[in-house]
Amino acid sequence: MKTGRLEAFSDGVLAIIITIMVLELKVPHGAGLGDLAPLLPVFLSYVLSFVYLGIYWNNHHHMLHTCNRVTGSILWANLHLLFWLSLVPFVTGWMGENHFAALPSALYGGVLLMAALAYYLLQQLIIASQGPASVLRKAVGGDWKGKLSPLLYVLAILLAFRWTWAAQSLYVLVALLWLIPDRRIERALDAARAAR
Amino acid sequence: MKTGRLEAFSDGVLAIIITIMVLELKVPHGAGLGDLAPLLPVFLSYVLSFVYLGIYWNNHHHMLHTCNRVTGSILWANLHLLFWLSLVPFVTGWMGENHFAALPSALYGGVLLMAALAYYLLQQLIIASQGPASVLRKAVGGDWKGKLSPLLYVLAILLAFRWTWAAQSLYVLVALLWLIPDRRIERALDAARAAR
Amino acid sequence: MKTGRLEAFSDGVLAIIITIMVLELKVPHGAGLGDLAPLLPVFLSYVLSFVYLGIYWNNHHHMLHTCNRVTGSILWANLHLLFWLSLVPFVTGWMGENHFAALPSALYGGVLLMAALAYYLLQQLIIASQGPASVLRKAVGGDWKGKLSPLLYVLAILLAFRWTWAAQSLYVLVALLWLIPDRRIERALDAARAAR
Amino acid sequence: MKTGRLEAFSDGVLAIIITIMVLELKVPHGAGLGDLAPLLPVFLSYVLSFVYLGIYWNNHHHMLHTCNRVTGSILWANLHLLFWLSLVPFVTGWMGENHFAALPSALYGGVLLMAALAYYLLQQLIIASQGPASVLRKAVGGDWKGKLSPLLYVLAILLAFRWTWAAQSLYVLVALLWLIPDRRIERALDAARAAR
Numbered sequence: 001m002k003t004g005r006l007e008a009f010s011d012g013v014l015a016i017i018i019t020i021m022v023l024e025l026k027v028p029h030g031a032g033l034g035d036l037a038p039l040l041p042v043f044l045s046y047v048l049s050f051v052y053l054g055i056y057w058n059n060h061h062h063m064l065h066t067c068n069r070v071t072g073s074i075l076w077a078n079l080h081l082l083f084w085l086s087l088v089p090f091v092t093g094w095m096g097e098n099h100f101a102a103l104p105s106a107l108y109g110g111v112l113l114m115a116a117l118a119y120y121l122l123q124q125l126i127i128a129s130q131g132p133a134s135v136l137r138k139a140v141g142g143d144w145k146g147k148l149s150p151l152l153y154v155l156a157i158l159l160a161f162r163w164t165w166a167a168q169s170l171y172v173l174v175a176l177l178w179l180i181p182d183r184r185i186e187r188a189l190d191a192a193r194a195a196r
Numbered sequence: 197m198k199t200g201r202l203e204a205f206s207d208g209v210l211a212i213i214i215t216i217m218v219l220e221l222k223v224p225h226g227a228g229l230g231d232l233a234p235l236l237p238v239f240l241s242y243v244l245s246f247v248y249l250g251i252y253w254n255n256h257h258h259m260l261h262t263c264n265r266v267t268g269s270i271l272w273a274n275l276h277l278l279f280w281l282s283l284v285p286f287v288t289g290w291m292g293e294n295h296f297a298a299l300p301s302a303l304y305g306g307v308l309l310m311a312a313l314a315y316y317l318l319q320q321l322i323i324a325s326q327g328p329a330s331v332l333r334k335a336v337g338g339d340w341k342g343k344l345s346p347l348l349y350v351l352a353i354l355l356a357f358r359w360t361w362a363a364q365s366l367y368v369l370v371a372l373l374w375l376i377p378d379r380r381i382e383r384a385l386d387a388a389r390a391a392r
Numbered sequence: 393m394k395t396g397r398l399e400a401f402s403d404g405v406l407a408i409i410i411t412i413m414v415l416e417l418k419v420p421h422g423a424g425l426g427d428l429a430p431l432l433p434v435f436l437s438y439v440l441s442f443v444y445l446g447i448y449w450n451n452h453h454h455m456l457h458t459c460n461r462v463t464g465s466i467l468w469a470n471l472h473l474l475f476w477l478s479l480v481p482f483v484t485g486w487m488g489e490n491h492f493a494a495l496p497s498a499l500y501g502g503v504l505l506m507a508a509l510a511y512y513l514l515q516q517l518i519i520a521s522q523g524p525a526s527v528l529r530k531a532v533g534g535d536w537k538g539k540l541s542p543l544l545y546v547l548a549i550l551l552a553f554r555w556t557w558a559a560q561s562l563y564v565l566v567a568l569l570w571l572i573p574d575r576r577i578e579r580a581l582d583a584a585r586a587a588r
Numbered sequence: 589m590k591t592g593r594l595e596a597f598s599d600g601v602l603a604i605i606i607t608i609m610v611l612e613l614k615v616p617h618g619a620g621l622g623d624l625a626p627l628l629p630v631f632l633s634y635v636l637s638f639v640y641l642g643i644y645w646n647n648h649h650h651m652l653h654t655c656n657r658v659t660g661s662i663l664w665a666n667l668h669l670l671f672w673l674s675l676v677p678f679v680t681g682w683m684g685e686n687h688f689a690a691l692p693s694a695l696y697g698g699v700l701l702m703a704a705l706a707y708y709l710l711q712q713l714i715i716a717s718q719g720p721a722s723v724l725r726k727a728v729g730g731d732w733k734g735k736l737s738p739l740l741y742v743l744a745i746l747l748a749f750r751w752t753w754a755a756q757s758l759y760v761l762v763a764l765l766w767l768i769p770d771r772r773i774e775r776a777l778d779a780a781r782a783a784r
Contacts, residue, residue: 005649008204008596012603015208019216020607022282024615027220027289031297050282054275061201076767079642086610086638093615101619179272204400211404215412218478223416223485227493246478250471257397375468400596407600411608414674419612419681423689442674446667453593571664 006078007064011057013082017089018053021046024093042096045108048171049092052112055178056085056119066136066188067126074125081118087111105167106160112171113153120146139188149174202274203260207253209278213285214249217242220289238292241304244367245288248308251374252281252315262332262384263322270321277314283307301363302356308367309349316342335384345370398470399456403449405474409481410445413438416485434488437500440563441484444504447570448477448511458528458580459518469517473510479503497559498552504563505545512538531580541566594666595652599645601670605677606641609634612681630684633696636759637680640700643766644673644707654724654776655714665713669706675699693755694748700759701741708734727776737762 025042028035060081067074091111095104123146127137140146152170160167221238224231256277263270287307291300319342323333336342348366356363417434420427452473459466483503487496515538519529532538544562552559613630616623648669655662679699683692711734715725728734740758748755 005595005599007201009599009603009645011201011205012208012600013607015205016212016604016607019209019212019282020611022286023216023219023611025286027286027293029293031294031300033299036299050279054272057205058271075646076642083638086607090610090613090615097615097617098619103621104619203397207397207401208404211401212408215405215408215478218482219412219415221482223482223489225489227490227496229495232495246475250468253401254467399593403593403597404600407597408604411601411604411674414678415608415611417678419678419685421685423686423692425691442671446664449597450663
């Protein structure tokens with residue numbers, strides 16, 4: 001299987017996830033400002049999740065770009081990642097509708113945590129498939145973002161039950177950390193090309 | 197990142213937005229003409245939004261066609277545009293279900309305004325990435341449509357609270373302005389090719 | 393604009409229409425056979441519409457294959473066709489939920505009729521864009537299917553108010569007419585290739 | 589028609605099916621653990637169906653990869669397969685919401701059975717189109733998985749009315765059988781390449 005098809009399928013699934021999430025913004029029956037107000041938390045959680053999915057789409061694409069052989073385990077690790085991301089609309093809607101209550105906020109972090117671990121697993125499998133001269137390994141380097149994020153998610157899950165706003169802040173913080181597009185991989189690819 | 201993938205992802209998201217919008221046309225329970233009648237405003241707002249999304253798809257495609265290097269900021273400006281467009285089904289449904297009431301009609305204009313600004317921002321970033329000999333800059337030229345549309349949206353938002361029909365008329369007018377496909381870019385591309 | 397992108401976008405929209413249609417099959421609350429039974433008409437109308445959309449996807453693809461220059465009017469004629477097809481899930485659900493009542497059955501035919509006319513318009517625009525030696529014109533030939541179908545739809549719409557089953561039968565008949573894939577275009581393309 | 593377009597359309601439909609399935613996980617109104625608990629069966633059935641659709645996507649892709657000529661019957665056999673797969677979200681939701689009751693569990697097996705038969709039919713048509721030296725025929729070989737699965741589905745459907753858990757176990761068992769990606773086809777393709 002070529003990487004192109006894995007990318008195309010992942011892109012399709014991500015495009016659909018990002019778009020059906022907006023269906024949780026249920027059209028209110030009244031036409032007043034008071035009818036719109038209760039939707040604000042749902043809207044804010046939608047913005048946050050939109051940014052997260054944008055980050056995943058972006059980094060996922062860069063990562064797959066280094067991959068030139070799709071093995072069976074890479075394929076299933078990729079589906080595993082898409083599975084957790086497919087739960088984002090559900091937890092986004094639950095957190096938003098319940099105005100960032102404790103348990104929904106913790107579960108939101110739980111899904112982000114599982115997606116981060118799934119992403120890490122996929123990354124390791126691609127590195128392993130590339131052998132000792134792995135371009136991706138060099139690109140990822142120390143991978144402090146990839147290692148810090150799960151820890152912050154765990155922290156946020158724990159804090160959610162006590163100070164929910166602290167959990168929310170951590171989710172925003174992690175998103176900001178990643179918003180800066182991952183130029184490491186691009187740079188390593190350029191270096192690999194130059195070395196040839 | 198190649199432009200092709202940015203286009204493919206944007207196309208996917210636009211195709212889904214345009215299609216899930218029809219889900220706001222809720223199937224009525226009765227089978228009579230009287231059951232269908234209340235859906236007419238929803239249907240009309242659906243037609244309007246369908247045309248708007250068609251225009252965005254068309255012009256977005258022509259614009260991206262001139263872009264040969266996708267930077268991180270172009271990528272996020274594109275996601276920013278898709279974000280505002282993803283809200284179109286929501287405001288379409290809200291405006292339609294409330295029979296073009298004042299606030300929903302104003303919010304509809306608000307989302308169109310944000311999308312127009314996001315489109316303008318994306319356009320400026322692509323022009324900047326192309327340097328002084330930018331093909332897109334030449335193509336866009338004075339860009340009177342791009343500058344007039346946000347003004348008309350602001351006017352429509354203000355008018356919505358007094359004469360809602362005036363806001364609707366302006367939305368239809370702007371759509372008609374843009375319905376004429378943007379041949380400027382095509383012409384500039386042809387000129388650039390001929391000059392080579 | 394290349395045909396490839398028009399095809400890809402149309403395919404995306406058609407894939408989504410065909411799939412969200414299944415959302416009209418609402419999951420019943422009970423787990424007995426009696427809970428499933430009322431869904432039978434919805435299911436049957438789903439099967440019919442699935443076949444129709446499959447036919448459109450198939451023939452649309454063959455037609456676009458002959459098109460080598462996408463003009464602004466072809467592009468909008470294509471969006472116009474997609475617009476009418478996007479209403480298929482709505483009329484399918486309405487007809488199914490009301491157990492093939494008169495008005496929903498007539499409206500179903502109305503949407504099919506508009507889609508057929510939109511398809512015909514797109515076909516004529518592509519033929520016109522190809523000039524006197526149009527491959528598509530030769531392929532389409534007398535186009536008896538394309539001319540007969542709208543007439544049968546009109547007949548079905550009229551009959552729906554008197555004998556609804558007659559309208560249903562005509563919809564099934566037209567689907568069967570088209571189910572036989574349109575080899576005319578393929579043959580004409582082969583002939584054009586051989587002549588070169 | 590080229591295989592590429594058939595693949596792209598099938599991928600699109602599969603990506604949408606896999607993603608809209610998550611919409612059956614309805615966001616609960618309360619924010620407590622007690623509000624989440626009733627969703628567990630829906631979640632479990634979602635996991636099972638996600639794996640099944642992943643398997644279909646994977647094997648379908650490998651199979652189409654061997655196909656170099658898309659005939660009309662292959663095209664419709666493919667749509668026929670997509671039709672049965674499009675019903676997976678419905679039966680998944682019905683089985684999950686009714687906590688794996690007898691009839692929904694049997695119908696789940698019924699849809700899996702029809703999809704398996706549709707897959708088999710498509711496979712036979714591709715083999716027939718390839719003539720006596722069919723790469724796919726060699727790849728599929730004895731096809732014990734393809735022959736065993738329908739039998740296990742029939743068994744599960746029968747058992748569902750007596751011991752529902754036995755039906756569930758069989759569904760999980762068949763999924764595990766197929767989870768091991770189908771390397772037979774890849775191997776046969778390599779052999780065919782080496783022989784050249």
